[in-house]
Amino acid sequence: YTLSYVGSRDALADWIETLPAEIPFVFDPTPVVSEIPRAILDRVLARASWLSCNTMEAAEIAGSGDVEAIAARLLSNHCPTAEGVIIRAGAEGCFVRLADGTAQAVPGFKVAAVDTNGAGDTHIGAFVSALSRGVPPFEAAGYANAAAALSVTRHGGSSAPTDQEIQTFLSHDDRPTTAHGRKQEAHF
Incomplete structure (x- = not known):
């Protein structure tokens, strides 16, 4: 917002x-995102190691299209030094x-949603937390x-779970897996 x-x-x-580059x-x-002047946004995106946004924010930055094309444009045209981009699509x-x-x-994950306030913040916080512990990006995204x-x-924006709660939740994940042992991919 700043x-x-x-x-x-x-x-x-x-x-x-x-x-510094190592940070x-x-x-x-x-x-x-639409209220950030493009010149400022471009400067910030050029420095990003990771970009995390929802589908609407991603399209605002890189234009419309399917998620794969938008993600590719985000990296090639907007975040040239980034390790990657993550585009959230809610449930x-x-x-x-x-x-x-x-x-x-x-x-x-299919859950009974009570309040979606803060879900994006929780997502990026958990993703960065997992990356900082050396978890590979795709696994960090699942976390x-x-x-x-x-x-x-949970009610309210301050509803991020603890690591123990996340680990317990993941240990009960009964979604089908692929032949390679991964949970089936989402479709956008």
Whole structure:
């Protein structure tokens, strides 16, 4: 949100650009992405190590199309130094594309949603947490999907689950698996 405010966006973009290259920078533009001046947004995206956004935010940045094409454009045209992008699709899960071109739709979880406020924040927080522990990106996305699923079963925006709650939830995952032992992919 700070990037949309006239009084702070230039200073924040300047600071982001000066971050040392070895410091990962994960950017989630939030629903106010259309209120961020394109010149500021471009500067921030160029520094992103990871971009996380929902399908509407991704289309706002990279234009319309199927999720695979949008993810490819996000990496090639907007986030040239990023390790990858993650595009959230609510209960459907998310789509992850890495800089090397590998991509995977990571399925979500069926839960009885009570309040979706904060689900995106929970998702990116869990994803970054998993990455920081050395979890590979596609597995980190599954962990984040589980965290977001748990968060929507609770009231209020401050409803992120603990690691133990996420691990317990994942241990009871009874979705069908593919021949390779992975949970079936989501379809966007």
